[in-house]
Amino acid sequence: HAKTGGPGSFRLFDPAMNQQVVRRLQIHNALHQALEQGELQVFYQPQVSIASGAVVGFEALLRWNHPTLGWISPAEFIPIAEDSGFIVKLGEWVMRTAARQAADWHALGHNSFRMAVNLSVRQFADPRLPSLVQQVLTDTGLPAHMLELEVTESLALQSVTTTIGTLNACKALGVKLAMDDFGTGYSSLAYLKRYPLDSLKIDQAFVRNLTQDAGDAAITRAIVAMAHSFGMSVIAEGVETTGQLDFLRTLGCEDFQGYLFSRPVPPDEAVLCFPGYHPG
Ligand code: C2E
Ligand code: MG
Ligand code: MG
């Protein structure tokens, strides 16, 4: 074990593992600078109504282009930022950036869309969250109902009372709440009905083989039925084929998001998704 050994104990690691540790450390160290040096960007992925085909929202997704390491996936750096606690500062920056962007689009006359922002477990556990959200709304002038917070099932790792309290405090501000990656985590269905959620996002793990795998189809059908019986709407993630979209339509799923319509794109491309947009 590294703790008990001297410098020579690194030989006990297999080289691949050592490389992983070095990369983690590199990313950890570079992340603070990345925010200050403008290496981070927010991209936006359109969310589309299955019934009308209209763009009804966007999900804000972080992108990092490091000068020497190249593009680093949020799937890799978000967990590292979570461990160090830096995610709280990073997440605040994303929320401000996305809300400002949405307010700019609103000022152009686009008023029927929502801007969804991912919240990490640490951000959700921060007692200052509701006042931060209110501050961001006030500073940007974005109407509360146009901001959506995506939480994950791992928030249930806190006490249920605390979780419900935080969700209610956010809800009271007028923002929308969505449960992200639904079906992959630990949340108990008994708690789910007590959470004041507006929508569930079906994880792409279920969507991927929707048309071939009877089990995934059954799970998706059950999620949609349950969500509707709780008064929540459903958005499917990772939709890549018209086959998947047709199936989701027959299940009564409201919205979708996926490469079939668009990848996450920078703001100047995202704005083109609005109907009636005429580039000046
Ligand atoms: P997520 O919130 O579940 O976001 C959906 C992910 O699915 C995004 O990956 C998106 O690019 C990808 N995706 C969308 N459509 C398709 C599709 O049709 N096919 C496939 N294969 N993938 C699709 P991305 O951007 O790499 O983000 C990965 C995860 O990193 C996110 O999953 C989220 O958990 C986290 N993340 C990204 N940005 C933020 C952020 O600002 N804050 C926090 N806390 N987490 C973030
Ligand atoms: Mg998300
Ligand atoms: Mg998701």
Ligand code: MG
């Ligand atoms: Mg996901």
